[in-house]
Amino acid sequence: MKPSKKAAKGNEEQPKKKKKKFSSPYAQFTFAVVKTVLVILISLGCVFAGILGGAVFGYVKNAPPITPDQLDITKLTSFIYDKDENEIAQIKGSENRVLVEHSEIPDNMRNAFIAIEDARFRTHNGMDIKRFIGAAVEYIITFGNASYGGSTITQQLVKNITGNEESTIKRKVQEAWQAIALEKVLSKDQILDNYMNRITTGSGVYGVQAAAKKFFNKDVQDLSLAECACIAGVTKSPGLFDPTLGEKNLERNKVRQEIILSEMLKQNYISQNEYEEAVAEQLKFYQPVEEETKVSKNVQSYFVDYVLTQVKKDLMKKYNLSSDAASIKIYNSGLKIYTTQDSNIQKIMTEEFTNIKNFPVNEKISNPTMQAQGAMIVIDPANGQIRGMYGQYGNKEVSFALNRATDMQRQAGSSFKPIAVYAPAIDMGLITPGTVVDDVPVYMDNTKPTTPYPTNAESGTYQGLITIRKAITKSQNVVAAQVFRDYLKPENSIKYLKKVNIDRPNEGYISMALGGLKDGVNPLIMAAAFVPFVNQGMYIEPISYTKVTDDKGNVLLDRKQEQKSNVAYKETTAFLMTSMMRDVVTGGTASGYGTVKNKSGKVIPTAGKTGTTEDYKDKWFVGYSPYYVGATWYGYNTPKSLKKAEWSEALLLWNKVMNRIHTNLEVKEFNPAPEGIVSKAICIDSGKLPGPYCSSDPRGNRIKTEYFAKGTEPTDICDVHILAKVDKSSKDIYGRPLLAGPYCPPNLVEERVFIKRPVPYLPKDPSNKSLSTQILDWMYEISQGEYCTIHNASTWQPSTPSNTNNKPSGSTGNQGTLPPEQISEELPDGGMDVIP
Known part of the structure; x- marks a missing residue:
């Protein structure tokens, strides 16, 4: 019997029957969409990864290497010392920075920075993968607003060296690559030392040594654990954590200091006891005195100003530097300048x-x-x-x-006379301290021939015959001018001034002798x-200054060697x-x-x-x-x-x-x-060897001992002091006694010592009676050629032959009985009796 079609069909389909994955069409659709999206995402990811990889490769390829020159810290504070090598000033450019060697930085300072900034510093290769990924993820999640720091100490050093502060992926990638490269050529200690010499603690202060001075007035090697942690805490944000900027900052700094100490304890850099002692330590922050505050504000002393101008000039000359280049070298190269102060x-x-x-001070002047x-x-x-x-x-x-x-x-003024007049003239043998010049009114201004020039400003009077020694003592302008014009000559003054570094080739006029300079x-x-x-x-x-060295002690300028003499x-x-x-x-x-x-x-x-x-x-x-x-x-x-x-x-x-x-x-x-100095007794009115009347001057003994350069001492005898007979009852217009004539009564005639100018002084106005007070030796000068105007032939009375004391001045034994006309014949000189 044949099976039915239905049974036959069932028998045929049974082997082809499959188990279904989804129980509903909705699930099937969702799966299909997800699968499609995943395929797209994977595809996009591959594309993105390729693009990203290419970008990273490009960033790395174009990242400039850190060169040895960049590792050298060039913005260093320069120091100025006095003659005993005590520091008197610090010269800072844009940064106050003092370099310290590895051996000068305490382990506590080193470990404080590692503990708070980069716990795996000793083990990573320049980039901490764990921190880098964490920072990258947060960067993506926050769309670039991450607060998580992924930079290692090495990366921070790279940033300080390059000065690149951009918040971009490119900078981060290049920075990481440069850090890895840097770790291949420097040891960890070298990286850390360089970093600690660069960090900022605000107010233009850079490096741990400058920070130690700023906060505690100590060298970094002398800081305690608590002080090290304090400084390490400032660098995160000096504006917030600088403890000297107010109570809020002080509180924030203390909190951060304890965080750092806690991290040092966790990382086994310090023991529990050290931690507790450091936390409990009361920090004493340095408060600069007023003078140091001025220095910190760059108010330098006059000495420091002058030293810096000289150092700059010498650097420019020796090293063929521009003005700017020399300034940069002074303010940023850590020079040590040893001054003479x-x-x-x-x-x-x-x-x-x-x-x-x-x-x-004039209180009315506000300026x-x-x-x-x-x-x-x-x-x-x-x-x-x-x-x-x-x-x-x-x-x-x-x-x-x-x-x-x-x-x-x-x-x-007159302080110029010794170098412009007197020293040159003495050096040339033209004058001596005993040389006598007549200090009387002179007329050296050709534009005003009747006006005395110069005058003696400081004394206001004329001394008359005066030695160079006394002219310097009294600061007599007239004498200096005469020596300049008549002895020295302007060209020799200019030559000698140049010997003392005063170069004035165009100032050879009278006023220069008196200090009246154009320049x-x-x-x-x-x-x-x-x-x-x-x-x-x-x-x-x-x-x-005596010398200038660089920060390594190499001599850049040796001023003592180059000093001229x-x-x-x-x-x-x-x-x-x-x-x-x-x-x-x-x-x-x-x-x-x-x-x-x-x-x-x-x-x-x-x-x-x-x-x-x-x-x-x-x-x-x-x-x-x-x-x-x-x-x-x-x-x-x-x-x-x-x-x-x-x-x-x-x-x-x-x-x-x-x-x-x-x-x-x-x-x-x-x-x-x-050797070569001799002394001689001289007459101070002639400058010559004493004569018989020099000690009998009415002003007193005029003989003094003077020094001379050998060969310039006087050899002639004084001819200025003379002995003359005068009639004390007869005076000239100045009040000086006149020479006795043949008719003067003997009881009115007396012998006196006078001075006689080698070159007679002829005043512009002989009737000016004030000469007796203007020229101080005027009253001691003999009135040459002027005789008694009171006694003459009409007043003369003959005396008896026995009365020999009643003879006219200058007469012989029998002149008292001679008639006047015979006396005048016997005394053709008019009766003057002068003994030189």
């Missing part, structure tokens, strides 16, 4: 020039720049090294302000020019000038305030020269001891006549500074008379 002297000068009692000003330089004459300077009255408010001690140009001078120029008088005639270029004068000239200028402080224009004493009250020898310019607009004193030369100026920024109360201010300032400088110094004499 004596900090004790500088402190004294600063105190005196900021003392309001030393400057008569301090319009007040009286002053400046001073002190130099060691043995080596030309500047020991101190101050450039104004009052506190210095800004760096590189006008330094009147080194930068101004003012006329020097003025300053205390530095003047102090340096006086150094040869202390230093046996040797001029030494003044220097403010030359013979300005003979040793005998220096001795003679000092001998004369000692009289200036003992009995001349600087008497009293030119004297210096030590703390025992003993006088230390000094010498010097005052200076006053036209209309009293500037006052100077350049003085020196065997120890120091000091030059002081006093005046106003805009020149104006000083009040009489201010005329001694320059000398007073000098005196106050120099007395304090010498307080602990022993009495020391100037150099003894060198």
